[in-house]
Amino acid sequence: MQKNIVLAEGAGFCFGVKRAIDIAFDVAQKHKDGVFTLGPIIHNPQVVERLKDLGVYPVDEISQKTIKTLIIRAHGIPKEKFNELKQLDCEIIDATCPFVKKAQNLAEKLASEGYQVLIIGDREHPEVKGIFSYAGEKAIVINHADNELKESKKIPILNKKIGIIQQTTQPMSKVKEIMNKIINSLNEFEEIRIFNTLCNFTSRRLEATEKVAKEVDVMIVVGGKNSANTTQLANLCRKIGVKTYHIEDAQEIDKKWVNSAKKIGVTAGASTPQWIIDEVIDKIKKFTN
Amino acid sequence: MQKNIVLAEGAGFCFGVKRAIDIAFDVAQKHKDGVFTLGPIIHNPQVVERLKDLGVYPVDEISQKTIKTLIIRAHGIPKEKFNELKQLDCEIIDATCPFVKKAQNLAEKLASEGYQVLIIGDREHPEVKGIFSYAGEKAIVINHADNELKESKKIPILNKKIGIIQQTTQPMSKVKEIMNKIINSLNEFEEIRIFNTLCNFTSRRLEATEKVAKEVDVMIVVGGKNSANTTQLANLCRKIGVKTYHIEDAQEIDKKWVNSAKKIGVTAGASTPQWIIDEVIDKIKKFTN
Structure with missing residues (x-):
């Protein structure tokens, strides 16, 4: 390379x-x-x-x-x-995925022990739909600290004991933000039990992507447009302030994006195969030679 | 009255x-x-x-x-x-006290289930010494969010599973502050299990005292000078900005404190008997008549 x-x-x-x-x-x-x-x-x-x-x-x-x-x-x-x-x-x-299985098992265990299960994640995502089905009748899904927790009336907390798990690919920063809101209601609970069900691979990829995004002029993020974790990578890069392009394969790359860049960063979501990443890198090489 | x-x-x-x-x-x-x-x-x-x-x-x-x-x-x-x-x-x-007993029992249960027990409170207080003795070898006591948690190196976290309990008379605000610091290290843990072992009576007394302190010119706080919960009440009143006197009995009251005040608030710690509160009120009445 x-x-x-x-x-x-x-x-x-x-x-x-x-x-x-x-x-x-x-x-x-x-x-x-x-x-x-x-x-x-x-x-x-x-x-x-x-x-x-x-x-x-x-x-x-x-x-x-x-x-x-x-x-x-x-x-x-x-x-x-x-x-x-x-x-x-x-x-x-x-x-x-064994990480998802772990979250499903914990949801079931918490529900069976009388906890109201609270899942941090996107309720429309298939992974969350799966986990939710194990989490008992009182389970709720929370996706945004601001929208859903600002007014406590909006949280349908039914139990004094709550058990909290996360969609495996959620960003730690968001999880912490929501957790801090819940801690602010500590007086309403007898017990708050938090399991960390975040996938290590996802958080490491986010960290490594952040590091690269800070030192390059352009970021190319490769992965399905409907892939939540790829979109998360692209959003992270944009937040850092680097020009970012989210593509599904090498065909989408425009020469203009990389032509004048001194340093180009590449990252890819969890569902992107190596051969697609290789094709993307080859294409960038061609454009920058 | x-x-x-x-x-x-x-x-x-x-x-x-x-x-x-x-x-x-x-x-x-x-x-x-x-x-x-x-x-x-x-x-x-x-x-x-x-x-x-x-x-x-x-x-x-x-x-x-x-x-x-x-x-x-x-x-x-x-x-x-x-x-x-x-x-x-x-x-x-x-x-x-049954609330203290509950905290002792939870400390023992958490330790036996392999959690590192973290007690929020004053390590020199007899209640905490008692709870600590049930909390297993890896137990730690945390009293200040800033001093002890700002640099993560200072927290001797030895387990991936931590169980958190509180000295029963701790103020909720301090507990939340420390909890938020711990949540910020969520990535280091597999599980964080928080039991609310705060005494309802203490938190209600603090709330009621705050309400009174906001509407009076002088606060008289009655209770032992070595009583942690009475000192907490006095500190709360001072924080609100009202002139505050912490006394042990009616003898200590100075006429000058209450003479010119239009409205005088009285509160008392958990160990202050009714007869001492009555004497204090009688003395204030005499001085203000």
Whole structure:
């Protein structure tokens, strides 16, 4: 790599994504037909396409009669869905990320011990929908410190005992901000139990990206436009003040972006495969030679 | 009471103190000799003197051979001391405040479940010494957010799981401040478990005192000079900006303090008996008539 291109440490596939893909490729080799994933295995269209070539297809609903093997994607699925699948006459392979599984297990444990479970994250995200399904009837999801906690009336706190977990890819800064708001209501609680369910890989990637973004003129952030963790990386770079471009693949890069830059930073979300990162770096090299 | 004297709600004996005194008076009636309390039953010299008249004496060390009944004071005692007492040939009556007992029990439970216990409070206070003795080898006491938590090096955090409890009479504002500092280190922990062990009576007394202090010209705060919760009340009033006098009994009141005041507030610590509060109010009435 040329010295004016800096790749952030930990860019690209995280542990859970690597694991899910390894499982899917492994299953694809063993079974020649009837292999499906419930929803896309990870949030990356290129990976999903490669798996299709190997005979692994994403399905949204289990209406097909031909399913022999069903792989649960890295983000996990809701408990009810899982129970429903168990009734089917097919092999189920769970590729849920172990960090997500830990959050699901803690949600279930807290709910069973009488805690009201509070999840910090995006309620529309599949991972959170999954965790939420384990968190009991009184569970709530909080995504913004300001909007949802400023007026205490808005928090539907029903228990004196609350248990707090996080969507694994949430930024630590946001989690701390929300936690501080909750601590300010300490007098309303008998117990506040906080589990740190944040993924180490995500926080390390954010830290490494911040470091790179501070020393370059342009940041290229690679990953699905619908990928929450990639968007988070792009937002972090913009906050630092560096010119930032969020792209899905090398084709999108415009020569003008990198032409005059002395130093160019590259980072990538957890669902971005290495080959896409390599293509992006090659393209930048071409434009800057 | 004249309309220019306002007594704060909840001034004087709290639940735990009332209970301990009731126990002591009850024991004094049943047993005519050999009744002792380990340390003063509560932090109030007048009450201790009254009990002496009834044959209940405070002792610091158990060297006396004549002890028949020993009362454990409201603040509680360390676990080792308690175990030592059990070996003695005397009846032991536990007048430890139930709120303090709860904190002791939680400290023991947390330590046994592998948490490092963190106590927010004054390490020199007998209550904290007692709780600390139940909190396991790795327990630490934190008293000031700034001094002890500003540089993370200074916190001897040894576990990934910490359990936090408070000296029952700590002000909520200080607890929140320290908790927010700990939350800022959330990334260093797997779990932070906070039990609210603050005494409701204390926090209500502080709130009521604040309300009164804001509407009067002078505050008279009644209670032992060595009483932490009384000193806390006086400090709160001073912070609000009202002229404040911390006295132990009516004798100390100076006519000049109250003479020109239109409205005089009175509050009292948890160990101050009603008769002393009544004497103080009578004295103020005399001076202001």
